[in-house]
Amino acid sequence: MSFLSVDNVHHSYFTPKSATNALKDINFEIQEGEFISLLGPSGCGKTTMLSILSGLIQPTEGSVLIDGAVPSSLTSSIGYMLQQDYLFPWKTIEENVLLGLKLNKQLTAKSRKTALNLLKEIGLAGVEKQYPRQLSGGMRQRAALVRTLAINPKILFLDEPFSALDYQTKLKLEDLVFETLKSYKKTAVLVTHDIGEAISMSDRILLFAAKPGRLYKTFLVPEELRAIRPFDVRSKEAYSVLFQEIWKELESLENHE
Numbered sequence: 033m034s035f036l037s038v039d040n041v042h043h044s045y046f047t048p049k050s051a052t053n054a055l056k057d058i059n060f061e062i063q064e065g066e067f068i069s070l071l072g073p074s075g076c077g078k079t080t081m082l083s084i085l086s087g088l089i090q091p092t093e094g095s096v097l098i099d100g101a102v103p104s105s106l107t108s109s110i111g112y113m114l115q116q117d118y119l120f121p122w123k124t125i126e127e128n129v130l131l132g133l134k135l136n137k138q139l140t141a142k143s144r145k146t147a148l149n150l151l152k153e154i155g156l157a158g159v160e161k162q163y164p165r166q167l168s169g170g171m172r173q174r175a176a177l178v179r180t181l182a183i184n185p186k187i188l189f190l191d192e193p194f195s196a197l198d199y200q201t202k203l204k205l206e207d208l209v210f211e212t213l214k215s216y217k218k219t220a221v222l223v224t225h226d227i228g229e230a231i232s233m234s235d236r237i238l239l240f241a242a243k244p245g246r247l248y249k250t251f252l253v254p255e256e257l258r259a260i261r262p263f264d265v266r267s268k269e270a271y272s273v274l275f276q277e278i279w280k281e282l283e284s285l286e287n288h289e
């Protein structure tokens with residue numbers, strides 16, 4: 033059995049005057065430890081898919097199972113990393129990082145030590161007593177990642193977590209997040225508009241199309257690219273080949289709109 037399964041999911045948004053078919057006939061599976069990207073044009077249902085996977089909304093039809101259970105956004109088995117870091121400005125980095133543990137009643141001497149060690153591992157030693165405003169955007173996103181990992185979630189949902197960062201910081205953080213998630217053997221689903229980011233971080237890419245939102249095509253990232261860090265992936269020939277292939281599919285989708 034797969035770690036995560038999506039069976040015949042449909043989702044529509046209803047307003048008094050209209051109904052939007054946001055997702056139609058979605059079926060896919062994810063294995064434990066896999067890194068999957070959801071890629072596609074604006075409005076193809078990526079965010080809706082992520083909200084359904086994380087239990088934030090219920091699909092109009094169909095079902096999702098994660099580790100045998102219906103996902104719930106209220107459990108600590110699901111972690112998020114979003115475009116904004118959502119650190120509390122009045123709390124120190126240490127307090128922010130430990131907050132999830134506290135709220136989930138998981139804060140012990142051991143879990144505290146693990147979280148603070150992770151902060152060091154991720155290059156944030158010495159900022160524990162500082163406030164978010166004293167840190168750069170990239171450092172704040174790293175702190176947000178530690179806060180997410182501290183609760184030891186079974187799966188992480190990453191909703192364009194690098195899109196608000198400058199290009200250099202984004203590339204560095206892609207490497208760091210990739211290496212951290214691989215070393216902790218985490219399953220992850222990334223929503224992105226960036227083909228390069230999807231190829232360099234993922235094991236598989238699910239390309240969605242719009243109107244109605246649907247899973248259009250799946251791309252398996254070649255083994256040789258999966259074994260190396262994202263920055264190095266970008267200089268490989270297999271990367272350029274896959275980039276062109278996905279680009280052409282996106283262009284043909286736009287021409288059919």
Ligand SMILES: Nc1ncnc2c1ncn2[C@@H]1O[C@H](COP(=O)(O)OP(=O)(O)OP(=O)(O)O)[C@@H](O)[C@H]1O
Nearest residue numbers: 045046052054073074075076077078079080081245
């Ligand atoms: N709360 C809502 N009410 C009504 N329609 C919605 C709602 N949220 C999304 N939609 C519609 O559902 C469709 C899918 O939207 P969704 O945000 O999931 O796509 P997306 O691929 O994440 O887009 P983007 O890349 O622009 O963020 C779009 O047509 C959108 O307008």
